[in-house]
Amino acid sequence: xxxxxxxxxxxxxxxxxxxxxxxxxxxxxxxxxxxYLSHDPYYRRDVAIKVYNIEKNSDxxxxxxxxxxxxxxxxxxxxxxHPNIMPIFDAGEEDGAYYVVTEHIQGARTLAAYCRPDxxxxxxDVVEIIYKCAKAxxxxxxxxxxxxxxxxxxxxxxxxxxxxxxxxxxxxVSDSEVSRIEGIAGSPSYMSPEQVQxxxxxxxxxxxxxxxxxxELLTGFRPFRADNLSKLLHxxxxxxPPPIHTYRxxxxxxxxxxxxxxxxxxxxxxxxxxxxxxxxxxxxxxxLRQKYDxxxxxxxxxxxRTLTFFHEFSxxxxxxxxxxxxxxxxxxxxxxxxxxxxxxRFYIIVSGTVSVESNGSSVGSLSNGQCFGETSYVRGAKRxxxxxxxGPVTLLRVSSTLMEQVSSSCQLRFNKVFLRxxxxxxxxxxxxxx
Numbered sequence: 544x545x546x547x548x549x550x551x552x553x554x555x556x557x558x559x560x561x562x563x564x565x566x567x568x569x570x571x572x573x574x575x576x577x578x579y580l581s582h583d584p585y586y587r588r589d590v591a592i593k594v595y596n597i598e599k600n601s602d603x604x605x606x607x608x609x610x611x612x613x614x615x616x617x618x619x620x621x622x623x624x625h626p627n628i629m630p631i632f633d634a635g636e637e638d639g640a641y642y643v644v645t646e647h648i649q650g651a652r653t654l655a656a657y658c659r660p661d662x663x664x665x666x667x668d669v670v671e672i673i674y675k676c677a678k679a680x681x682x683x684x685x686x687x688x689x690x691x692x693x694x695x696x697x698x699x700x701x702x703x704x705x706x707x708x709x710x711x712x713x714x715x716v717s718d719s720e721v722s723r724i725e726g727i728a729g730s731p732s733y734m735s736p737e738q739v740q741x742x743x744x745x746x747x748x749x750x751x752x753x754x755x756x757x758x759e760l761l762t763g764f765r766p767f768r769a770d771n772l773s774k775l776l777h778x779x780x781x782x783x784p785p786p787i788h789t790y791r792x793x794x795x796x797x798x799x800x801x802x803x804x805x806x807x808x809x810x811x812x813x814x815x816x817x818x819x820x821x822x823x824x825x826x827x828x829x830x831l832r833q834k835y836d837x838x839x840x841x842x843x844x845x846x847x848r849t850l851t852f853f854h855e856f857s858x859x860x861x862x863x864x865x866x867x868x869x870x871x872x873x874x875x876x877x878x879x880x881x882x883x884x885x886x887x888r889f890y891i892i893v894s895g896t897v898s899v900e901s902n903g904s905s906v907g908s909l910s911n912g913q914c915f916g917e918t919s920y921v922r923g924a925k926r927x928x929x930x931x932x933x934g935p936v937t938l939l940r941v942s943s944t945l946m947e948q949v950s951s952s953c954q955l956r957f958n959k960v961f962l963r964x965x966x967x968x969x970x971x972x973x974x975x976x977x
Contacts, residue, residue, distance in 0.1 A: 687717030754805025
């Protein structure tokens with residue numbers, strides 16, 4: 544039987560209680576403080592408690608900013624009630640500890656996980672995510688709140704593909720002057736030109752930042768990159784980011800137009816509200832869905848259904864795996880996986896044969912319906928073997944990170960089949976781990 548919360552053993556740096564909340568564990572650490580997990584017995588819900596490191600901070604200026612950030616968030620307790628904004632339930636101060644209590648979502652992660660060129664979300668998923676963010680910002684703006692720090696790490700993606708905008712610590716609230724943080728505040732890479740220049744901000748500054756996030760989610764690269772802050776800020780004010788199609792040729796022109804318009808230097812030329820931006824994305828989304836429902840994707844689905852690996856999957860689960868994957872073809876002799884590399888993908892062979900090598904020696908081969916890449920189960924683990932195409936090969940490359948966003952039933956099915964296939968392969972051929 545599980546121990547009561549009050550009897551849970553904690554590490555030395557985890558307090559027993561914060562305010563009225565009994566602490567279960569420490570679940571995060573940021574630049575402004577630590578985050579703890581608790582359970583609110585009255586409302587029967589798990590909560591996250593962010594404690595600002597105000598008194599511990601030896602830098603007086605940083606402590607002052609942290610205190611203002613706390614009051615900013617505390618001011619908004621119960622203020623923003625939107626399904627795509629992380630709700631703030633409570634705030635308080637006890638023995639010099641300033642804390643804010645928010646919703647806790649098990650398994651959620653920030654969009655920062657999907658900003659690498661080798662781990663991008665599917666385009667229609669990106670459009671849907673940004674659509675929800677635009678609607679949420681429209682709601683916040685209508686209540687006099689400008690977020691001022693929209694970036695991938697301030698947008699949470701839940702395991703059921705829903706979205707939460709978090710961290711209103713430096714937000715501008717129209718009816719609150721006590722917590723106003725002056726000067727440049729926020730994350731430079733996503734700041735609007737007017738924010739960089741410390742000009743008066745409007746809601747269109749948030750839309751610029753949201754456009755910058757969309758740019759990175761689609762390409763894996765930030766719109767502006769420089770080796771020092773002054774060069775970066777100069778680019779934001781005066782330069783134009785490389786067009787998205789220079790990174791990806793498969794993106795529709797209408798989507799590129801939405802991103803470019805949201806990042807125009809002149810705020811008055813950007814979408815006038817989050818609702819306007821959301822409406823533009825709705826049209827793009829409809830066209831993308833038609834594309835993904837086209838013959839090519841149906842053909843991929845039909846091919847997967849014939850593979851032994853997918854015999855136990857429902858049709859819906861196969862589509863889920865497809866959405867977390869990309870389809871890739873290799874020529875004879877192409878390197879697919881190199882020994883010693885770190886890679887978070889699983890691989891399923893749709894057609895063809897691959898050779899497996901370890902320490903320069905051949906240890907076997909794999910063909911249609913078989914899989915490899917089990918080291919993806921261990922985050923940060925290095926590949927134990929090299930895989931090369933033995934003739935033309937078609938692979939389904941499944942991102943372990945994206946698989947965390949599919950349904951629980953699909954994850955369980957995939958893990959069961961993948962591990963069983965792996966065990967059968969190792970018992971039958973002695974092929975080394977991949």
